[in-house]
Structures are given as C-alpha cells and as structure tokens.
Amino acid sequence: MAEKNHKIRIKDIAVLAGVSEGTVDRVLHNRGDVSDRSREAVTKVLEEMNYSPNLLARSLASKKNYNFVCLFPSFEPGEYWECVDKGFKQAALEFLHHNVHIEKKYFNQFDSQSFVCVSESVLKTEPDAVFIAPIFRNETISFINDLNNLTIPYSFIDSMIENTDFNTYYGQNSFQSGFIAAKLLLNSMPDGSQIVVIRTKRKGSVSNQTLTRRNGFYSYIQENHLDNKLNIISAEFNNNDESGNLEILKQIFKQNHSIRAVITFNSRVYSLAMHLEALQQTNVRLIGYDLLEENVKYLKQGIVNYIIGQRPDKQAYFTVRDMCRKLIFRQEINRINYMPMDVLMKENIEDYVQFNENI
Amino acid sequence: MAEKNHKIRIKDIAVLAGVSEGTVDRVLHNRGDVSDRSREAVTKVLEEMNYSPNLLARSLASKKNYNFVCLFPSFEPGEYWECVDKGFKQAALEFLHHNVHIEKKYFNQFDSQSFVCVSESVLKTEPDAVFIAPIFRNETISFINDLNNLTIPYSFIDSMIENTDFNTYYGQNSFQSGFIAAKLLLNSMPDGSQIVVIRTKRKGSVSNQTLTRRNGFYSYIQENHLDNKLNIISAEFNNNDESGNLEILKQIFKQNHSIRAVITFNSRVYSLAMHLEALQQTNVRLIGYDLLEENVKYLKQGIVNYIIGQRPDKQAYFTVRDMCRKLIFRQEINRINYMPMDVLMKENIEDYVQFNENI
DNA sequence: TCAAATATCGTGTGCGGACACGGAGTTTAA
DNA sequence: TTAAACTCCGTGTCCGCACACGATATTTGA
Incomplete structure (x- = not known):
C-alpha cells in the first residue's frame, strides 16, 4: 500500500x-x-x-442527475415525522451539488389507500431511488415489486419488511427499546406497585412498532420475574379524544392507590403528561418515546422522567447518504442499521438538543 | 427568496x-x-x-493548501485518546480532496515539558490551523499567544481555556456529567448506604475534568439533601499500581458492610470493575466514563451498570469540519459545543457501538 | 495635449474526472 | 484486393469556480 x-x-x-x-x-x-x-x-x-x-471532480464532471423520492407520512408541526422531514431536507442540501435531487411525497398514515395513490404517482416519475416508511405492509410489498421490475433501488426507514431486497434500513430496534424502557421504569420499584400501560387505538391498525416495544417491555418483566411483584394495569386511549382519555386516567387513579409508573409506547407521552398534571399525579414515574418539542418540555419540567430517542433526522439523512454512496460513489454500505437508543433525562436533554440543532 | x-x-x-x-x-x-x-x-x-x-468546484479550483495540526496526548491501544485519533483520521480522509492535510502531534500528558517541545516544533511548520487538547493550562496559554502573533487560528478539544480566542470548543460539560452520574448512581438508594468515591493520583496534577465532574457529583448530593442520608467514603488510587489499588479496595470492603455503589471520574472504570470482580463484590452499583473497549466489556457483563459517553471521535471530527467551514467554506459556526452525555447500559450499548462504527 | 498612472473589467487557463468523438490499426467479407 | 466492420485507445470538451493577466476606459500630471 x-x-x-x-x-x-x-x-x-x-x-x-x-x-x-x-x-x-x-x-x-x-x-x-x-x-x-x-x-x-x-x-x-x-x-x-x-x-x-476525487469525488468532487467526479460529481462536477458527471452529467447524470439522480432523482430520489421519499415516501413517508404527512405531519403537523411538532409531530414525529417532522424530524424525518428535517433530515431529508439536510441531505438534499448536502448532496445537491452531487447532482442529487430529492422530492418528498407524503401519505396519510391512517389511510392505506393514500399510500397506494402516492406510490403509483411515484412510479410514473421513474425515480433513481425511493425511500419508504413501510407503514402499510401489504401495500408496500406490492409497491416494491413494481420497483424491482423497473430495477429501481429502495431503502426502508423507521421500520422494515424482512426478506426484501432493500438497500438500507435505518430504524430502532423496537423490541429492545421496549425492554430498556421497562428497565428504566421499573428499576427499584417496590413490590406491589401498580404500573399503568397505555395503548392507543389508531383509526387504522395498531402500529407494528408500538406492538413490538410492548413485547420488549413485557419480556423484561418476565425475565426479571416481576410478574407477580408488580401489578400491571392496562388501559386504552382513543387517538383524538383527549377529554375522554383524561376521564379514563381519572377513573384509574380513583380506583387504584399504589400507582407508581405510567408508560406509553407511542411518541405522544406529552398528552399523558398533560393529563397527569391536570390530575395532580406528577409523582408517578413516566416514560415515553421521541423528542417532540412537547415531550421535551415535560421532560425538562420533571413530569416525564425518561425519553428514549432514536435520532429520526439522522435516520433520514443516512438513508440518503448511503444511497449516494452506493449509486454515485460506489462505496460499501451496511444494510441493517439500528439506531442508538438515547436515554434522555432532565439532566442531559439540554446538551443533546443543542448538539442536534448545530450538526 | x-x-x-x-x-x-x-x-x-x-x-x-x-x-x-x-x-x-x-x-x-x-x-x-x-x-x-x-x-x-x-x-x-x-x-x-x-x-x-458550488463547494465542490471551489475546492477543485482552489490551489491553496491547508495544513492543520492536531496536538493531543499520545496513547496506548484501547485508551481514551485513541478515539479522538480515530475522529481526526476520519476527518483527514473526508477533507483530503478539499486540499486539507492533517498532521497529528502527540505529547506526553504527564509531562508538561513534552507539550512545550512539541508545540514549539509545530510553530516552525507554520500551519494554517491548530487543534489543541489543553491539558496544561499555562503552557497552552503561552502557545496560543504565539499562535495569535502569527494569526494562526486554533480550536480546543476535550476541555477549554476561557477568555481566549479559540475557533471552536467541543467537549463535555464536565460538571453536568458528574451531576448526572450522581443521579444514576444514587437513584432510589436506601438511607444509610455507603458510597465509595475513587480518585486517582496522577503523576502530574489532577486533571481538571475529573475535578469538575466530582464537583457536579457532590452538587447533586447537596441539591437533593443526601448528605446525611448517605455515607460517602473517599479513597485514593495510584495511577499505575493495580495490586496496591486492589488492596485498598479490599480494606474498604472489609471495614464497611453497607457499600452499595462505587464511582470513579476518570475513564478507567474497567480497573475498578476488575478489582470488584476479584473481590466478588459485583452487586454494588458501578458507574464510569467513556466507552473504552474494556469498559464496554464490563458493561455488557453487568459489572459496570452505567457508562457516560461523550463521543470523542465526533469531537475531533467536528473540530476539523468546523475549521474547514470557517476557513474554506466561509460558513457560520458555533463556538462552544457541549457534547451530549450519552447514557449507556447493558441494554443499549450494542446498537450504540455498532452505529458509531458504521458512521 | 499627450503620456503615464489608475480604476475597472473581461478572458483564458487550470483543477480532476466523465465521456463523446474519431483516428489508427486489424480483421472480415465480397 | 479493397471496402466495411471492428478493436483499441488518445484527444478534446465540459463541469463551476479561482485567479492571473492583460485590455480598455478614465483620470491625472506636466
């Protein structure tokens, strides 16, 4: 050498x-x-x-243009997918001069038909690569069949479908993230404590990710033989009925007096925090996922104790970068990439958020 | 627009x-x-x-060459500074085609004279920028005076010297990282527990970072009024006398029977773990800093319970990147950058390490 | 008034690589 | 035997930008 x-x-x-x-x-x-x-x-x-x-010279000389399309749920400001969107935006900026153009296509995550619609329109534009959040399993499989026929490469983000020929997958190990949530939540919990597990009904089906997280959660309980030391109370929220949810919580706290922890497996722990604050039950341990602004607010206040983060913006950014590495730079890449599970608390959230904003 | x-x-x-x-x-x-x-x-x-x-075209056209010099402690494989070295290496690769050449200069972190020597030799090469780990405060101040006279920009890594004209600083908020260590260590600790705090004498002075971490640690104890609920036992290790250190620990455990936690503020918690294993005292809670291979090993085994990470490779990488942004790309940069304090446990170490290796 | 100095600006070349084009040499077919 | 086809490969142009060089006004001085 x-x-x-x-x-x-x-x-x-x-x-x-x-x-x-x-x-x-x-x-x-x-x-x-x-x-x-x-x-x-x-x-x-x-x-x-x-x-x-010299990759600079190569991109400068190359007349080939790359059109990438991102296919993921639409969002309101402050929601989870906004972070993903931000990551795609950053990648778009960085790879613009490598002749890469990124188009974002949003679908309604509660309506599989909207995914079908959008994915069909994507096919017509004959992109050079597609990035997919495979919320709808069957519809996605049908879509990637079409992609395969056109030999268009694709990558998964957030979750993945096994035994398919994706380029990369970036996302969290959901099972493990449920496992670790249990550890943080149940660490040194006195025997006989009551733990409230909230599930949320979605208009569509339950998301696969929250399901797997819940499995990880219960798996921790079994492995550590906490089944009969703790009393798990399961409750179900409705997606858009906050006053109804408050009422549900109220009843639970009225009927149970040893509640020491509450957990939810989606990214909307802020709504739980809000209700707990209203019920003046801020002494229970509370844990949730993802660094939405509202979640961070309650973490800083100490009402939420832990948040588990998964760097969604990086997921998007790296997904694009790796496709460039493959198609343009012809470099080796890693197919399956589990994101780190960041443990955030009142004491380390500040530097974490700041750092992420400046990178 | x-x-x-x-x-x-x-x-x-x-x-x-x-x-x-x-x-x-x-x-x-x-x-x-x-x-x-x-x-x-x-x-x-x-x-x-x-x-x-078009930054690609700019770098391609520019005939100016940039020589950057990194000035930080030499290391053995597996030691902390190896991670920093890795980050510099990665940056060197990435910015090579932007006409950036990176030279690494190592000094002995226990010998201020070696720093003076190396820094003088650096001056003679008239570099375009210098990155410094300011282990030796006075010697560094004198060095940056010389740099100022030659109008050579410089950045700090790992720790910083206030009121100087550095380009960037990347490093941990040491105080806060001690504070958070205390929280993790002392969370739900029964009254009357004994806590062992290990300090290590260095041949030189005590490092400023471990001192500040310790202050953060005690600050948590005061803020939460744990002073008289817990019994803090302070012990002093010698840097290179492992069998002596083992003996010290042995005596402590012989004389005290409610020890529930041990902490050290440098990056060598693996040596503590080793001794605790030898003494069959693996049930005490143990916490340390930095993801050295040995530390990770004991974390996975469950002997070390928490490690607080600070992404040293990223510190180096971003330091270089930001200097490029300033000198070459003329972009805005952030001067002071505290790294996130990553909380690692047995359950999330795997994905964390893997991810870092592939990035 | 005319040369010299100055202010302002356009052009040409090079950075390293991609790729189109076409030239030179060789083989095939008629 | 000669044109056509094919193999192999060198050259030229362009990508977007930086910068040197020198050209053209315009002003100044004597």
Whole structure:
C-alpha cells in the first residue's frame, strides 16, 4: 500500500501504466474496449498506488442527475415525522451539488389507500431511488415489486419488511427499546406497585412498532420475574379524544392507590403528561418515546422522567447518504442499521438538543 | 427568496447583472477593483437568486493548501485518546480532496515539558490551523499567544481555556456529567448506604475534568439533601499500581458492610470493575466514563451498570469540519459545543457501538 | 495635449474526472 | 484486393469556480 496522502490522479496512473487517461478511465468504469495487456497494467498500478478518485471532480464532471423520492407520512408541526422531514431536507442540501435531487411525497398514515395513490404517482416519475416508511405492509410489498421490475433501488426507514431486497434500513430496534424502557421504569420499584400501560387505538391498525416495544417491555418483566411483584394495569386511549382519555386516567387513579409508573409506547407521552398534571399525579414515574418539542418540555419540567430517542433526522439523512454512496460513489454500505437508543433525562436533554440543532 | 433547487452559477449571476464572471467573482471575494454600480448590481442579483457557490468546484479550483495540526496526548491501544485519533483520521480522509492535510502531534500528558517541545516544533511548520487538547493550562496559554502573533487560528478539544480566542470548543460539560452520574448512581438508594468515591493520583496534577465532574457529583448530593442520608467514603488510587489499588479496595470492603455503589471520574472504570470482580463484590452499583473497549466489556457483563459517553471521535471530527467551514467554506459556526452525555447500559450499548462504527 | 498612472473589467487557463468523438490499426467479407 | 466492420485507445470538451493577466476606459500630471 502506498502513502495515504498526496493525491494520485488518473493522469498519474496513465503515465505509470504507459497508457492514456482515457484507457485508465475505461478500466475504472470497466466499460470495455481495452486490451487485456492494458487492463492488467492499469489494474496493477491502480492497486500499487492505492488510487481513490476525487469525488468532487467526479460529481462536477458527471452529467447524470439522480432523482430520489421519499415516501413517508404527512405531519403537523411538532409531530414525529417532522424530524424525518428535517433530515431529508439536510441531505438534499448536502448532496445537491452531487447532482442529487430529492422530492418528498407524503401519505396519510391512517389511510392505506393514500399510500397506494402516492406510490403509483411515484412510479410514473421513474425515480433513481425511493425511500419508504413501510407503514402499510401489504401495500408496500406490492409497491416494491413494481420497483424491482423497473430495477429501481429502495431503502426502508423507521421500520422494515424482512426478506426484501432493500438497500438500507435505518430504524430502532423496537423490541429492545421496549425492554430498556421497562428497565428504566421499573428499576427499584417496590413490590406491589401498580404500573399503568397505555395503548392507543389508531383509526387504522395498531402500529407494528408500538406492538413490538410492548413485547420488549413485557419480556423484561418476565425475565426479571416481576410478574407477580408488580401489578400491571392496562388501559386504552382513543387517538383524538383527549377529554375522554383524561376521564379514563381519572377513573384509574380513583380506583387504584399504589400507582407508581405510567408508560406509553407511542411518541405522544406529552398528552399523558398533560393529563397527569391536570390530575395532580406528577409523582408517578413516566416514560415515553421521541423528542417532540412537547415531550421535551415535560421532560425538562420533571413530569416525564425518561425519553428514549432514536435520532429520526439522522435516520433520514443516512438513508440518503448511503444511497449516494452506493449509486454515485460506489462505496460499501451496511444494510441493517439500528439506531442508538438515547436515554434522555432532565439532566442531559439540554446538551443533546443543542448538539442536534448545530450538526 | 428564489427556488432552492436548480443550481445557479456565477455565469448566471454575471449575465443577470450584466457584468462578466470575473466581476462577480471579485464581488464574492470582495477583493476590490469593482465600481460601486457593478457591485450593487451583482449584490442585488446574488440575493435575489439566493446564490450559493458550488463547494465542490471551489475546492477543485482552489490551489491553496491547508495544513492543520492536531496536538493531543499520545496513547496506548484501547485508551481514551485513541478515539479522538480515530475522529481526526476520519476527518483527514473526508477533507483530503478539499486540499486539507492533517498532521497529528502527540505529547506526553504527564509531562508538561513534552507539550512545550512539541508545540514549539509545530510553530516552525507554520500551519494554517491548530487543534489543541489543553491539558496544561499555562503552557497552552503561552502557545496560543504565539499562535495569535502569527494569526494562526486554533480550536480546543476535550476541555477549554476561557477568555481566549479559540475557533471552536467541543467537549463535555464536565460538571453536568458528574451531576448526572450522581443521579444514576444514587437513584432510589436506601438511607444509610455507603458510597465509595475513587480518585486517582496522577503523576502530574489532577486533571481538571475529573475535578469538575466530582464537583457536579457532590452538587447533586447537596441539591437533593443526601448528605446525611448517605455515607460517602473517599479513597485514593495510584495511577499505575493495580495490586496496591486492589488492596485498598479490599480494606474498604472489609471495614464497611453497607457499600452499595462505587464511582470513579476518570475513564478507567474497567480497573475498578476488575478489582470488584476479584473481590466478588459485583452487586454494588458501578458507574464510569467513556466507552473504552474494556469498559464496554464490563458493561455488557453487568459489572459496570452505567457508562457516560461523550463521543470523542465526533469531537475531533467536528473540530476539523468546523475549521474547514470557517476557513474554506466561509460558513457560520458555533463556538462552544457541549457534547451530549450519552447514557449507556447493558441494554443499549450494542446498537450504540455498532452505529458509531458504521458512521 | 499627450503620456503615464489608475480604476475597472473581461478572458483564458487550470483543477480532476466523465465521456463523446474519431483516428489508427486489424480483421472480415465480397 | 479493397471496402466495411471492428478493436483499441488518445484527444478534446465540459463541469463551476479561482485567479492571473492583460485590455480598455478614465483620470491625472506636466
């Protein structure tokens, strides 16, 4: 291996191999019309010199344009998918000069038909790559079949569908994130404590992610034999009926007097926090997911004790970056990427948020 | 504001402003020889079109070379500074084609004279920027005075010296990281518990960081009025005398029988873990700093309960990146950057480490 | 009034790589 | 035997920008 520094150019390789720049280029892109003798000479020099192309010059010279499409749920300000959107936006900016153009397409996460509609319109634009949040399993499978037929590469974000030919997946290990939530919530909990687990009915089906988190949660309880030491109370919220939900909570607290912890597996722990505040039950331990502004607010106030984060903006950013690495830079990439599970508390939220904003 | 996409070139600006490319260039780099009328016309179009230069083309065209020097402690494999080194290496690779060359200079962190020596040799090479781990306060101040005289910009990493004209600082908020360690360690600790705090004598002075962490730790205790509920036992280790340290620990455990937690403020909690394992005292809560391989090993085994991480590789990487942003890309940067305090446990260490390796 | 100095500006070249084009040499077919 | 087809490969142009060079007004001084 040669020195790492000091840039070696195609021109240098050409001289050393005794051919012209064009021939080196042909070897590099193996696009034929090269004699075996020339090819071998060039290949040898390439290896000896440890050549790596100047990606800046490459993108500058390349006339090929890349159109990427992102397919994920629409959102209101402050909701989870806004963070994902932000990550895509950042990537768009960074890779613009590499001739990458990013288009975002939103669908209604409670209406599978809207996904079908949007995905069909995406096909017509013949993109160079697609990034999908596979909320709707069957519809997504049908969509990626079409993509496969057109040999359009795709990546999953947030969750994934096994046994498909995706480029990358970035998302949380949901099971483990439920497991760890249990540990944080139930750590040193006195015997006989009552724990409230909130599920939320969605207009559509229950999301796969919250289901898996819940499994991880109960798995921790079993592994640590907490089943009969703790008393788990399950309750069900309705998605958009906050006053009804408040009433449900109120009843639970009226009927039970050893409640020490509450948990929910979706990203809307702020609504729980709000209700607990209204009921003056801020002494129970409360844990939730994702760093929505409202969640952070209650974390700082101490009403929410822990939030588990998953860097959704990075998920989006890296998804784009990796597709560039594959298609443009021809680099190796990792297919399955579980995000770190960030444990946030009142004491470390400040630096975390600040850092994320400046990166 | 105009459309974001679709690249606007200097040539486009020139046409729209009715001048030549050269004039636009002169305005962009405000290097004079432009009439007020032309300047105004160009400036107006620049704003209207929301022009942003193609950084790829700029670096490609620029003949200026940037030599950056990193000045930080030498290390053995597995030690803390190896992570920093890794971050610098990554940055070197990424910015190589932007004409940036990075040289690393190591000094002995226990010998201020070695810092003076190395820093003097750095001055002679007339670098374009310097990154410093200011372990030795006075010597560093003297060094940055010289840098100021030569108008060489510099950044701090790991810790910083106030009231100096550094470009950026990346590092942990040490006080807060001690505070949060206390919270994790002392959470739900029964009254009367004994807590062992280990300090380590260094051949040189005590490091400023571990001192500040300890202050944060005690500050948590005071704020939560744990002073008389808990019994803090202070012990002192010697830096390189492991068998002596084991003996010290042994005596402590012989004389005290309610020890429930142990903490150290440097990055070598693995040595504590090792001793506790030898003494069969693995049921005490144990907490430490930084994700050295050995620390991670004991965390996975459950002997260490928490590690607080600070992403040292990112610190180095961002330090370089920000200097590039300032000198080459002329972008705005943030001066003081506290790293997130990552809370790692057995349950989330795996994904965290994996993710960091693939980024 | 005319040369010299100055202010202003356009043009050309190069950075490293992609790719189109076409030239030179060789093989095939008629 | 000669044109056509094919193989192999060098050259030229362009990508967007930086910067040197020198050209063209315009002003100044004597």
